[in-house]
Amino acid sequence: MNFIEELTWRGMIHDMMPGVGEMLEKKMGVGYVGIDPTADSLHIGHLVGVMMLKHFQRCGHKPIALVGGATGMIGDPSGKSQERNLLSEETLRHNQESIKQQLSRFLDFDSDAPNAAELVNNYDWMKEISFLAFIRDIGKHITVNYMMAKDSVKKRLNSEASEGMSFTEFTYQLVQGYDFLYLYQHKNCTLQMGGSDQWGNITTGTELIRRKTDGEAFALTCPLITKADGGKFGKTESGNVWLDRRYTSPYKFYQFWLNVSDADAEKYVKIFTFLSQEEIALLTQQQQEAPHLRPLQKALAREVTIMVHSEEDYVSAVEASNILFGNSTSDQLKKLDEETLLAVFDGVPQFEVSHSVFTEGIKAIDLLVEKCPVFPSKGEMRKLVAGGGIAINKEKLMDSERLFVTNDLLNNQYLLVQKGKKNYYLLLVK
RNA sequence: GGGCAGUUACCAGAGUGGCCAAAUGGGGCAGACUGUAAAUCUGCUGGCGACGCCUACGGUGGUUCGAAUCCAUCACUGCCCA
Incomplete structure (x- = not known):
């Protein structure tokens, strides 16, 4: 050809x-x-x-x-x-x-x-x-x-x-x-x-x-690459999707492609991967039969992540995604050993906080706005809590005044903050 | 150099003396439904120790009990003329 x-x-x-x-x-x-x-x-x-x-x-x-x-x-x-x-x-x-x-x-x-x-x-x-x-x-x-x-x-x-x-x-x-x-x-x-x-x-x-x-x-x-919903291609809430891992971690990169809408997936697979016509036809067919499995998005994310980053980066991005988006619960999260935990959250925004603040307990709102700037303002965080948009260690936070103590930490040194479904932040307690 | 128009929140854009933290639309964020999709619906979209306070409508100064709104001046932008 x-x-x-x-x-x-x-x-x-x-x-x-x-x-x-x-x-x-x-x-x-x-x-x-x-x-x-x-x-x-x-x-x-x-x-x-x-x-x-x-x-x-x-x-x-x-x-x-x-x-x-x-x-x-x-x-x-x-x-x-x-x-x-x-x-x-x-x-x-x-x-x-x-x-x-x-x-x-x-x-x-x-x-x-x-x-x-x-x-x-x-x-x-x-x-x-x-x-x-x-x-x-x-x-x-x-x-x-x-x-x-x-x-x-x-x-x-x-x-x-x-x-x-x-x-x-x-x-x-x-x-x-x-x-x-x-x-x-x-x-x-x-x-x-x-x-x-x-x-x-x-x-x-x-x-x-x-x-x-x-x-x-x-x-x-x-053609200029477009999105079916008219939005700009290549932008996420945090801006451009970069090829450099310093700006966009392989995990985020992988997630970007995985989240492509059905309407765009086939087009993107053709443009951004070297998969053959036959392979793509097969994937498209699978997509139609079982759209919830998202074979096109998965193939797209795999190919592009490997091409731009590496096989290892792809594998760990998948592992991280499974843990973050699988139905893991607070209990399962607590069972993870430290190594896995860190591997999973490599590429997730991290914040450091001193261990001492937990010995006496700290209100969620003070912790996440003042001690570490996970959220830009208290008003913002209150609104999110009121709307049920924040979970800590996979448990919904119902009250922004809730006290957090040493016992709440994973492995005695981590706290997983989740905003909405897709945004994670990890607090490292030292 | 002269004339005209303009500068308002993330963007577009209303508001032309008090009812203005500022209409409306878009975007964004969150919730419900789902498949980490789309569509749809709902809430939010300046900050805070929050029925109140602070900061904000290009900058500065003024008029006024009170200014995004009136006046002066400066800056910037566009269009037209030289």
């Missing part, structure tokens, strides 16, 4: 320029995806682009990951109704380094194969260019009329936008277009991929290549 066929059945093609398939049939293609280094870790929103590159490489083509050190300094106006904050060069440098390391987990950069992946940073070639040279050699080839016709620009220019658009952001598409031109000339790269919001920026690149070198280059975009 070739690259285009593969992406097509996975539902990963939103739009592409005619001729991409033919071009890739003839020879080994070189294609790239750009990544903005806005943080020092990728999040799952970036994963789609990474998956495209992986498929690209698997099909024998050469993927290039472009870290946007230069473009990151400008900020892409696509999909943004507001002007971006600029990042400092220092921050960007740091972010680029971290991102490089993450990417090397997914793509093969080191082999001697002709299609080994490559990592480039557009800052490396942009930094040398003078403004004058840029507007003379590049700007001359693209008209403002052309640039204004782009959706991303039009949206910001109509008077309903709450903010204007700076020249800096307006220039963005040209800078990105130049990246493509540069890669076309220096790396023989003839394909740029990205999310569907990138279509405008990418075609500015192909246009530039055509006008300046009379060459041919292509654009291919994948």
